[in-house]
């Protein structure tokens with residue numbers, strides 16, 4: 001009677017809900033006053049004033065019963081805790097790197113790595129540096145160079161591996177800058193900044209070969225390695241029958257090390273690691289770890305955090321999970337596309353990126369259209385998102401003038417295992433509502449900003465519509 005075996009047409013959440021956190025519907029007046037208190041910076045809102053929180057997929061995952069129960073056996077010994085060895089084994093099973101250094105999150109791994117290998121004047125090529133990576137390279141005096149393929153500049157152009165690095169420009173950089181001044185090459189999987197786009201195995205393999213021929217170490221920024229592995233399985237010839245674990249192992253095999261935020265594909269609320277094969281470098285990094293994080297068998301983490309990561313790294317590679325994860329993001333994306341909302345295509349692994357310049361053509365880049373759209377989405381529906389456009393990525397030229405970012409994107413990051421299909425419907429409907437009322441959305445100006453990573457703490461004021469007489 002196998003004919004009776006039901007094959008669902010679409011993805012289903014591969015979990016049931018066991019503990020709930022209530023969501024509070026907030027009135028328009030409350031949202032308006034919360035925004036004013038936050039100086040229109042959505043990072044400054046209290047989470048209790050948010051209905052659906054798409055600010056970040058980082059550290060926002062719901063943990064499984066297996067993770068929670070593993071935490072109960074957390075060994076909090078100062079040195080040599082059994083939790084560390086379980087964590088180390090879990091990381092090594094996937095990455096096969098020799099030295100595993102636990103940190104409290106990804107940026108700490110980046111800081112330890114770059115403050116050790118990067119000197120003033122060095123260049124670190126990447127497909128696209130994440131903001132903390134860029135800042136850590138810069139704070140070591142290095143130049144973070146983004147070499148994404150040119151297709152990544154066109155938000156509406158379909159490409160199966162839009163996260164790839166431009167191999168020709170990478171080779172040219174290795175030739176022109178010289179290997180003395182390139183302490184490593186990095187690849188960010190998936191490429192967060194251009195839309196959570198995957199990097200192909202062919203691209204990873206080619207970067208690896210190029211780096212080896214020039215004798216330059218190659219690191220992965222591996223935050224979303226499992227989502228990247230899933231895209232390779234779906235889209236790249238020869239991988240359909242490989243498991244996500246096998247694909248991930250192959251990805252890591254081409255690299256000499258990685259930085260990782262376990263707050264993403266570790267399915268935990270905190271944690272990260274630096275992993276590498278170079279024993280001498282690992283030793284230097286561990287000395288720095290002791291200085292700023294902790295002893296090498298706990299780094300920046302409690303024993304129970306390492307337990308949760310050890311389990312999370314296994315769960316994140318399960319096929320049912322990855323299908324749900326990637327396809328639920330795609331479902332939201334398709335609803336928006338069906339309503340003619342301009343989003344980065346194809347839809348990436350962890351987020352939808354709305355192209356705010358196209359959606360709000362009346363707002364010029366210097367009035368930060370993506371920030372304006374984020375404010376409007378919160379004000380209209382209580383949904384919190386993040387700007388990844390000129391507020392986050394503009395660079396200053398030598399005279400201190402701002403060079404706009406190539407794209408003005410608003411990111412709707414989906415926390416892992418947190419929201420259901422009806423939440424996705426609510427989000428889509430809210431954006432469609434804004435599309436119909438786009439002309440009423442106002443640009444913003446920055447009234448205060450810090451020196452670095454300004455999007456976290458900048459304050460804003462709304463610009464008056466240009467046709468308004470003051």
Ligand SMILES: *Cc1c(COP(=O)(O)O)cnc(C)c1O
Pocket residue numbers: 058105106107108130132133188192221223260261262263264271272
């Ligand atoms: C989140 C992230 C980081 C930094 O990790 P944290 O845990 O937030 O410090 C680095 N790179 C990428 C691609 C990220 O998404």
